[in-house]
Amino acid sequence: MNTPNKLTLARMIATPIFMAVMLIDFPYHYLISLILFIAASLTDMIDGKMARKYNMVTDFGKFMDPLADKMLTTSAYLGFMFIYGGTQYAWHIVIITFIVLFREFAVSSIRLVAVTAGGKVVAANMWGKCKTVSQMAGIILSLAVYGVNEIVTIPANIFVIADAVIITLFWLSAILCVISGVIYIWGGREYIKNAK
Numbered sequence: 001m002n003t004p005n006k007l008t009l010a011r012m013i014a015t016p017i018f019m020a021v022m023l024i025d026f027p028y029h030y031l032i033s034l035i036l037f038i039a040a041s042l043t044d045m046i047d048g049k050m051a052r053k054y055n056m057v058t059d060f061g062k063f064m065d066p067l068a069d070k071m072l073t074t075s076a077y078l079g080f081m082f083i084y085g086g087t088q089y090a091w092h093i094v095i096i097t098f099i100v101l102f103r104e105f106a107v108s109s110i111r112l113v114a115v116t117a118g119g120k121v122v123a124a125n126m127w128g129k130c131k132t133v134s135q136m137a138g139i140i141l142s143l144a145v146y147g148v149n150e151i152v153t154i155p156a157n158i159f160v161i162a163d164a165v166i167i168t169l170f171w172l173s174a175i176l177c178v179i180s181g182v183i184y185i186w187g188g189r190e191y192i193k194n195a196k
Contacts, residue, residue: 011047015071018076019075100177
């Protein structure tokens with residue numbers, strides 16, 4: 001197994017640790033989960049660049065890298081359902097999480113059908129990459145705000161503004177989820193039609 005694929009597996013292994021740290025209440029857990037999330041996100045950037053630069057692109061990497069991204073980001077959204085529960089943004093997070101999960105299951109299904117029906121591993125498209133970047137930006141901002149609040153109490157009016165910006169970023173990523181999902185499904189329609 002080459003180094004980019006090892007980094008992908010490391011991101012997958014880091015995901016449940018990140019989620020546990022995010023949800024278990026202990027001092028500075030949001031700050032630690034932020035560091036874990038950033039470290040895991042960096043492996044996504046590094047493994048792709050390394051694979052392309054050193055000609056180490058594999059079918060395993062093309063399939064598992066987006067799957068590892070999905071695991072990391074959806075675990076964060078599931079965590080936010082708990083964190084934002086009971087706030088005015090609770091229903092936003094529930095709907096956004098549903099959109100994200102629906103899209104990820106649909107796209108992963110198309111990818112499986114493409115491999116089974118056509119023997120082709122469909123790599124992530126530009127819209128999917130934009131979706132992932134927007135998700136990671138929103139998640140990092142949210143964890144940063146809650147992490148800073150663990151050290152220095154953020155004034156309530158600033159916290160309200162920060163939450164509104166975070167939710168806006170999450171909605172942007174949900175819109176990109178829908179766009180990238182529709183493009184992906186449309187691109188995979190031939191595999192669906194020819195599936196046995």
